[in-house]
Amino acid sequence: MNIILSTIDAISNWARSNSLWPLTFATSCCGIEMMSVSASDYDIARFGSEVFRASPRQADLLIIAGTITHKMAPLLLKLYEQMPEPKYVIAMGACACSGGMFKNGSYSVVYGADKIIPVDIYLPMCPPKPEALIDSIRKLQSEIKNESLTTRKEFIAKHKSKLKIQDDLDILIQEDVNIYRMGI
Amino acid sequence: MFKEFETKYNILNKTIILPNIQEFYIKKENIKEALRYLKNSPETIFSRLDCIIAKDNSKNFTVSYILNSDTYNTKCAISYYLDYEEAETVSIFDIYKNAIWDEREIYDLFGIKFNNHPDLKRILLPNSFKGNPLRKDYIANDERLKWNND
Amino acid sequence: MMKDSNGIMTKTSERTMQINIGPQHPSTHGVLRMLVTLSGEQIIKIDPIIGYLHRGMEKMAETRTYLQYLPIVDRIDYLSGFFCSYAYISAIENLINTDIPIKAKYIRTLTMEMNRISSHLLWLGCYLLDLGATSPLFYTFIEREKILNIFEDLTGSRMMYNYYTFGGIKRDIEKELLIRIKNFSNEFLKAVREYEDLITNNPIFITRTKDIGILSKEDATEYSITGANLRACSIPKDLRKDSPYLIYNNLEFSVPIGTISDSHSRYLMRIKEMKESNKIINQCTDWLLSNIEDKEINTKINPLTIKPNGTALGEVESTRGLLQCYIEANGREFPNRIKWRTPSFYATQAINTIAKGFMLPDLMSIFGSLDIIMPEVDR
Numbered sequence: 001m002n003i004i005l006s007t008i009d010a011i012s013n014w015a016r017s018n019s020l021w022p023l024t025f026a027t028s029c030c031g032i033e034m035m036s037v038s039a040s041d042y043d044i045a046r047f048g049s050e051v052f053r054a055s056p057r058q059a060d061l062l063i064i065a066g067t068i069t070h071k072m073a074p075l076l077l078k079l080y081e082q083m084p085e086p087k088y089v090i091a092m093g094a095c096a097c098s099g100g101m102f103k104n105g106s107y108s109v110v111y112g113a114d115k116i117i118p119v120d121i122y123l124p125m126c127p128p129k130p131e132a133l134i135d136s137i138r139k140l141q142s143e144i145k146n147e148s149l150t151t152r153k154e155f156i157a158k159h160k161s162k163l164k165i166q167d168d169l170d171i172l173i174q175e176d177v178n179i180y181r182m183g184i
Numbered sequence: 185m186f187k188e189f190e191t192k193y194n195i196l197n198k199t200i201i202l203p204n205i206q207e208f209y210i211k212k213e214n215i216k217e218a219l220r221y222l223k224n225s226p227e228t229i230f231s232r233l234d235c236i237i238a239k240d241n242s243k244n245f246t247v248s249y250i251l252n253s254d255t256y257n258t259k260c261a262i263s264y265y266l267d268y269e270e271a272e273t274v275s276i277f278d279i280y281k282n283a284i285w286d287e288r289e290i291y292d293l294f295g296i297k298f299n300n301h302p303d304l305k306r307i308l309l310p311n312s313f314k315g316n317p318l319r320k321d322y323i324a325n326d327e328r329l330k331w332n333n334d
Numbered sequence: 335m336m337k338d339s340n341g342i343m344t345k346t347s348e349r350t351m352q353i354n355i356g357p358q359h360p361s362t363h364g365v366l367r368m369l370v371t372l373s374g375e376q377i378i379k380i381d382p383i384i385g386y387l388h389r390g391m392e393k394m395a396e397t398r399t400y401l402q403y404l405p406i407v408d409r410i411d412y413l414s415g416f417f418c419s420y421a422y423i424s425a426i427e428n429l430i431n432t433d434i435p436i437k438a439k440y441i442r443t444l445t446m447e448m449n450r451i452s453s454h455l456l457w458l459g460c461y462l463l464d465l466g467a468t469s470p471l472f473y474t475f476i477e478r479e480k481i482l483n484i485f486e487d488l489t490g491s492r493m494m495y496n497y498y499t500f501g502g503i504k505r506d507i508e509k510e511l512l513i514r515i516k517n518f519s520n521e522f523l524k525a526v527r528e529y530e531d532l533i534t535n536n537p538i539f540i541t542r543t544k545d546i547g548i549l550s551k552e553d554a555t556e557y558s559i560t561g562a563n564l565r566a567c568s569i570p571k572d573l574r575k576d577s578p579y580l581i582y583n584n585l586e587f588s589v590p591i592g593t594i595s596d597s598h599s600r601y602l603m604r605i606k607e608m609k610e611s612n613k614i615i616n617q618c619t620d621w622l623l624s625n626i627e628d629k630e631i632n633t634k635i636n637p638l639t640i641k642p643n644g645t646a647l648g649e650v651e652s653t654r655g656l657l658q659c660y661i662e663a664n665g666r667e668f669p670n671r672i673k674w675r676t677p678s679f680y681a682t683q684a685i686n687t688i689a690k691g692f693m694l695p696d697l698m699s700i701f702g703s704l705d706i707i708m709p710e711v712d713r
Contacts, residue, residue: 029493035460039479041479052360054359071388075357102394
């Protein structure tokens with residue numbers, strides 16, 4: 001039984017790791033470097049991640065490229081929850097890792113995206129060079145190749161979000177509910 | 185070019201914003217008339233409002249309007265003081281339309297109310313945010329800021 | 335005829351619908367959110383909601399010394415960091431009353447104009463991407479990467495330069511780099527011609543941009559719109575000509591003016607601006623190459639001991655328009671108040687006026703052509 005499971009794991013991991021589709025989630029400066037990665041000089045297509053999706057429902061890699069503010073935090077959680085399993089997260093840039101240079105003195109920046117969603121790869125620097133992002137995607141790929149379904153579940157269950165969907169999200173998204181309703 | 189303006193409105197104080205912008209302090213009550221005069225008078229024609237700047241001086245607020253004249257290629261600043269407790273003034277959106285967002289920003293970050301404003305609500309921070317962060321006596325007591333500390 | 339939620343019959347043309355665009359949307363260039371009220375496909379009202387990237391930079395200044403605040407300034411407009419640096423530093427140089435060496439002035443002008451080109455190139459690629467054309471992005475990024483590589487060799491960073499300092503610049507420019515810049519500027523005209531062949535007369539591009547998003551002269555003044563968006567509606571306002579700073583007095587360049595400010599003419603303005611910037615780069619490199627022996631780039635002010643007093647307004651004609659930095663200093667090592675006047679803030683405010691009456695698919699064409707960047711709006 002174990003042999004069969006591990007073979008299935010190996011095949012699915014190989015397929016997953018070589019077709020990571022990132023979500024275009026660019027909040028600030030790092031988003032531009034993410035764009036450079038997909039453009040002519042760096043060409044992320046070499047590693048199977050060139051298909052940037054605009055909808056979270058079609059993506060399986062969330063590259064948090066930029067600062068997360070308290071106003072943005074509920075939306076980040078919402079986007080993450082809309083992504084289908086299995087999903088992976090790269091915190092790109094110092095702001096997404098820890099708050100970066102805004103950690104001292106800013107009243108509106110979340111000190112690290114891992115306060116909201118589980119993060120697989122941390123990529124510091126402000127902003128990281130395109131080579132660094134490619135490197136972190138390669139690292140994520142090698143991690144995916146070695147994982148099994150059970151360890152992945154444990155990793156996600158271990159993380160506790162600071163954001164309670166019930167209260168925080170509802171206050172901020174309440175407007176949205178009205179928006180999708182057809183007005184007169 | 186400001187001679188008539190100076191005689192017409194009571195100038196409390198005159199300073200200079202470096203490099204070469206004249207700043208006039210006037211009474212709070214006169215602000216709307218003064219701006220309307222500066223915009224329409226053929227000697228000045230300040231057709232453009234560059235920005236509105238609010239400052240917290242710990243005892244009171246200063247509100248400054250940086251005006252820009254396309255015709256004469258000059259700038260000037262009109263300022264007035266505002267009581268700390270009162271923190272209420274008049275909106276000038278019917279003179280310069282771009283003041284709408286500027287005033288919302290000042291309301292958001294300083295808590296200064298602008299009367300007659302068409303849509304006075306927070307602009308940069310979430311609607312449920314507590315406090316006005318650019319005030320000098322601001323204490324970070326919003327719930328969201330607490331989860332940053334652990 | 336359709337029934338609404340209360341069961342009352344209304345004409346379809348009288349019914350309105352609200353849709354939400356953003357903040358996570360590829361065409362909003364960051365995190366802008368727009369509530370669009372539609373009647374059929376026609377836009378009745380747009381309510382932009384900003385603040386998703388508000389990082390509190392103005393408050394941060396109050397707890398930092400003038401030197402500590404310097405690297406943060408680059409992040410206000412990450413596509414053209416040199417302009418923000420210059421606005422901030424020129425305000426402080428006014429306060430402490432220093433004049434910078436002539437070579438530093440030339441290098442500042444050179445870097446700023448190159449930055450303008452790199453920012454416009456990114457805008458051009460993204461704008462066409464918004465309109466559905468994928469390939470121009472790859473073309474413009476080739477040239478953009480060349481500029482970024484030069485910047486990396488000069489300053490050590492691709493985007494956040496932190497290169498200017500109080501009273502000059504931090505590092506001298508070498509001869510090899512100047513020759514590289516010279517080669518780049520010679521080749522760049524060819525590249526611009528290539529973009530124009532690809533884009534300007536493309537029938538699809540013309541249908542999507544011509545007579546779309548017309549901004550009247552009066553509205554542009556009322557909403558305090560500056561930069562290429564303003565110049566497209568035939569108002570020749572450019573700070574480089576109106577009150578020349580640095581060495582713009584000595585340079586030969588023209589300011590392109592349009593006739594009617596629609597999306598297409600705003601696009602043309604930026605293409606022409608890139609050519610003019612290229613001229614300036616050429617003149618600056620020529621001067622620097624002939625004055626390579628001049629080693630004075632800095633007035634050697636100790637940035638740690640700056641304790642200015644008074645108020646100052648630093649101004650610069652940035653990529654997107656008039657950028658102002660207002661500083662009130664009170665003799666301590668921290669400023670009392672720093673306020674940023676950013677051109678994108680006012681352009682975002684005017685979207686409602688510009689896009690009203692056009693169709694929903696035109697919104698991206700209008701919004702993209704205004705060249706709005708979100709960190710500048712939210713600060």
